[in-house]
Amino acid sequence: MLRGTFELIGDKSISHRSIMFSAISKGNNKVSNFLMGQDCLSTVSCFRKMGVDIEIAGKDVFIKGNGIRGLKPPTDILDVGNSGTTIRLIMGILAGNDFESTLIGDESIGKRPMKRVTDPLRMMGCDITGKDDANFTPITVRGGHLHSIDYKMPVASAQVKSAIILASLYADGQSIIREKVKSRNHTEIMLKAFGADIKENGLDIIVNPVDELFNQDIYVPGDISSAAFIIVGALISEGSEVLIKNVGLNETRTGIIDVIKNMNGNIEIIDERVVGGEKVGDLLVRYSKDLTATTIDKTIIPRLIDEIPVIAVLATQAEGTTIIKDAQELKVKESNRIKTVVDNLKKMGADIEELEDGMIIKGKTKLHGATIETFKDHRIAMSFSIADLISDSRVMLDDTNCINISFPGYFNLLKDLTK
Template sequence: MNRISRTEGLHGSLRVPGDKSISHRSVIFASLAEGVSKISGFLDGEDCLRTVEVFRNMGVQIDRTGTTLTIHGKGLKGLKEPEVPLYFGNSGTTARLMSGVLAGLPFFTTTYGDESLSRRPMDRVVAPLREMGASIYGREGAKKLPISFDQSPLRGITYELPVKSAQVKSAVLLGGLFAEGKTTVIEQGRTRNHTETLLPQFGVELTEEDLKVSIDGGQVLTAADVDVPGDISSAAFFLVAAAITRNSDVTIEHVGLNETRNGIVQALDQMGADISYTITDYIGEEPVGDVKVRSSTLEGQTFEGDIISNVIDEIPILALAATQAKGRTIIKDAKELKVKETDRIQAVCDNLNALGASITPTEDGMIIDGGTPLHGAEVSSAGDHRIGMMEAIASLITEGDVSIQQPEAINISYPSFFSDLDQLLVKK
C-alpha cells in the first residue's frame, strides 16, 4: 500500500519511459524480420516483457541490457513451435496483436492470460482472423482466453472494423502478412497508427487512403533499429498533475507526439491549460518533442466523437483534471473503457467519488461536476495501472493522505512512476 500526501507544487524536467504501443510493435516486427535489430528506449514494464517472452518461447534470441534490446529476427518462416503455452499476463496488446501472428504460423500454439485479461473480449480479433481462414479454438467459442491456434492457410480479406480499435486493425494487418493476396482494413474513425508508421521501417509496403489501409501478404521484413520515444500516455499523468497543482512548472522531454496519440494535449488545451509543445525530432515518421505545462485554471468541456479514440487511455487522468475545472465536463462515446483492465468508467467514478469528487457514470462515459475539493481516503487500483497512477496524482491535491491498495499494478506500464514523481515534487 502506498500513502501519498499533498504537495506544494511540481517543478523540473522529466523523460518518461518508452512508448508502450511502439515497444510492443518493435519487438513483434523485429522478431519477424530477417537480421539483427536494435531497439533502444524500450519500455521494460510487465506488459511489454510478456511480448518479449512470447518470442523467446518461439526461438527468437532477444538480449536485453537495461532499456536496449538486441533482437535476432527469425523471419516469417523461422519461428518454432513453443514447448509451453504462451502467457500474456495482463497485456491486452500482446494478446490481440499476437493473435494475428499466431493465426498465420505453421504450428499449434495455446495462449492464456491472468484473471483480468481472461475476462476481456477476444472475439473482436478472432472473428476477422477466422474470416481469413484461421483455425482458432477457445473458451466461449474463443471469445475469451485461453485460446489455441492451429495451422491453417490464411487468405486476404477486406474487413470493416466494427469498433474503433488500433489493436484489432493491427491484428488483421499482421495476419495479412501471412495471408495469400491483399488484406484491407477499413476503420470507422482514425485510431493510433504506430503499426502503419513502423512496418515501413522494416521494409513492408502499405497503401493508405483515408480510413483504409492495405497490405500484401508474403512480404519479407528486414531488420531495423528503432529509437522508442517517451510514452504520451505515461506523460499525461504529469501533464495533468502540473495543470491542477499550484506552483507547478513541468516539462516532459523527448515524448511521442503522434497526432493519433496526442489527444491529452488537445484536451488540456481545450480546457484552457497553460500547455505548449515543440517538435524537436522525427523517429521514422513519429514526431517527438517536449511538452511544457504550468499551473492552470481549467474550464469544463464536452469530449466526444473522434477525440475519444485519441485519448481513450488518458480518460482516467482527464477525469481527475475535470474535477478541478470550473463547470461541468461530459465524456461521451467512451464505451470501450468498460472492457479495459477494469471497467474504467465505474472504477474512475468509484475512486474519485471516494476522494470527494462528484462524478456520475453513464453508459458510454461520465458526467463530472468540477471545482470539487478532494480529501484523503483509502482507494484501490483494482489491478489497473492507469487507475493506480490517477489515484497517486489525485493525492497531490487532497486534504489528507491517500492510501492506494495494489500500487504494484503500476509496474505494468511504468515501473519508475513513483521515483519519477518524487523527482518533480517540491518538498515542504
C-alpha cells in the same frame, strides 16, 4: 507542486511492436529506450518461447530476427500476463504460422473480449478455439494458410486493426481494413519501415502479403500515455512547472493535448521533430488555475482512451460541467474504468455521475483523501496518485505493484519532481 525536467520512459505501444516486428524480420535489430514494464516483457517472453534470440542490456534490446515464417512452435504455453496488446497482436502473427500455440493471461486478461480479433482471423481461414467460442482465454491458434480479407472495423481499436494487418502479411492476396475512426497507427508506420507493403486511403488500410521483412534499428520515443499523469499533476498542483523530454507526438495519440488546450490548460510543445517516422517533441507544462470544462466524444475518444481516468481527475478541477461520452471501450480495459473512476472519485468528494458510455463531472471541487480500490489497474492507480497531490488528506491505494505493468519507477519519478 511538481517541478523539474526529465526524459520519459519508452512508449508501451511502440515497445511491444518493436519486439514483434523485429522477431519476424530477417537480420539483427536494435531497440533503444525500450520500456522495461511487465507488459512489454511479456511480449519478449512469448517470442523467446518461439525461438527468437532476444538480449536485454539496460534500456536497449537486441533481437535476431527469425524471418516472417521462421518462428518455431512454442516450447510452452504463451503467457501474456496483463497485456492486451501482446495477446491481440500476437494472434495476428500466429494465424500465419503453421503450428499450434495456446495463449493465456492473468485474471484481468481472462475477462477481456477477444472475439473482436478471433472472428476476423477465422474469416481469413485460421483455426482458433477457446473459452466461450474463443472470446476468452485460454485460446488456441492453429495457424497456416490465410485468405485475404475486406473487413469493416466494428470498433475503433488499434489492437484489432494491428492483428488483422499482421495476419494480412501472410495472406494469399490484398487485404483492406476499413476503420470508422482513425486509431493509433504505430503498426502502419513501423511495418512500412520494415518493408511491408501498406498503403492508406482515407480510413482504409490496404495490405499486400510479403515474402520477408527486413531488420531495423528503432528508437522508442517517450510514452504520452505515461506522460499524461505528470502532465495533469502539473496542471492542477499550484506552483508546478515540468519539462518532459522526447515525448511521442503521433497525431493518433495526442488527444489529451487537444483536450488540455480546450480546457485552458498551460501546455506547450517545444522542438517538435521526426524520429524513425514518429513525431517527437518536448512538453512544457505549468499550473493552470483557470481550467474550464469540456466535452469529450467519439470524435476524439480513440486518440485518448487510455488517458480518460486521469482526465477525469483533471475535470474535477475545472469550472463547469465536463461530459465524457462514447467511451464504452473503457468497460473492457483492465477494469471497468467508467465505474472504477466514478466510484473512487465519489469517495473523494467529486460531483460525478456515471453514464452508460462515460461520465459527467461538475467542478471545481475540493477533493479529500480516501482508500482507492484499483482493481489492479495501473492507470487507475496512477490517476489517483495524482489526485493525492491536491487532496486535503492522504489517498491510499489498495495496490501499487500494478503500476510496474506500464511505468516502472513511477513513484521514484513523482518523488523527484515533488517540491
